[in-house]
Amino acid sequence: MTSYDITTSPNIISEPLNQLHLSSENQEKINHILDEFKYLNVLSQYGLHTTHKLLFFGDSGCGKTATAKAVAKELDKKIITLDLSEFVSSRLGETAKNVNTIFKKAAKENAVLFLDEFDSVGKLRDYDTKDSGEMKRLVNTLIQLIDYLPNNVLLICATNHMHAIDKALLRRFETTMEFIVPNDKELDVYYCSLLERFPEKFHNIQKKYAISYAEAKDLVFNQVKKQIINQEKAKEKLTHEQLNN
Structure with a gap:
């Protein structure tokens, strides 16, 4: 099974959301997003879309992955997890095609799509390198997929290196949450x-x-x-x- 095939059901063994040690700011943001998904149909009647494009950033081991899993469990959704650091290869054309397949899978299954190590495709690049054209096309493909992501799909991207992500990608996220080393x-x-x-x-x-x-x-x-x-x-x-x- 390849890394992009991994699908985890809502009953995954993970810590419940109420047992995670989130900052008050992050907890408030998560609660608001959960409320929006709960009342998704009502909001849509007023032409309003849910906040469903999130970026988790900050220190390693501080709860980004655990929070994504807990949110999926709280929403009773499957979570599709993709580690982009392992996924991106020299065959970038194939990578773009497979990323498109993952987004379609998430939409079909009404899932939470969790893209870890997001900076692996979002890094600022020196476009004079031999792979620059393919990487640029991959980033553009990702931008389009995020822009047209169905309202019922929750996208969560995670990175330890937010500063390395292209600003065009950063603008696509409606909410960002910082995870830092606890005091x-x-x-x-x-x-x-x-x-x-x-x-x-x-x-x-x-x-x-x-x-x-x-x-x-x-x-x-x-x-x-x-x-x-x-x-x-x-x-x-x-x-x-x-x-x-």
Whole structure:
């Protein structure tokens, strides 16, 4: 299965939206978009379109992908995920054709289309390079696809390098959301939320700060796993000693 075939149903194992640690600004924007999709038919009666072209940008591991999945789950939609960094190849003509196919698939399935590593096709380019013509055509194709995206399809693009994206592409997005490394207070709240699922005896961990949510999650789970394994090893050792006495 190629990277652009991946389709995930709404019941994907992911964190519910209300359990994500979003900034108040991002939470407000997400809630507004969910409301618009809920009342899509009513809005259309007044000639109004939903806000359905979003750009998530910011630090890696701070919730862009998790938010996209949670929104799809909240809307009870399938999510089609495309990692553009793996997708874009030297055969750019074929890439443009396949991107068109993905957009059609999203429209047909009334899905959320999540394009990760969006800067892979949106980068400002030196158009004197040998691939410049094909890349320019690919970017133009993408602009047209975004412009004519059906109102029922939610497009979410994500990047860690917003500054590298062509301004013509940036103008296509109706809403942008920044995801940044959490501060100490936000991380403390997150650490508590991760640990509360485990017995209190496993809560003694070494915390780190100035890291992403993804890094904090790995940090907690690795330390808890180590404590659990050490506990089991101690039990096995005690049992072995008792049998030998």
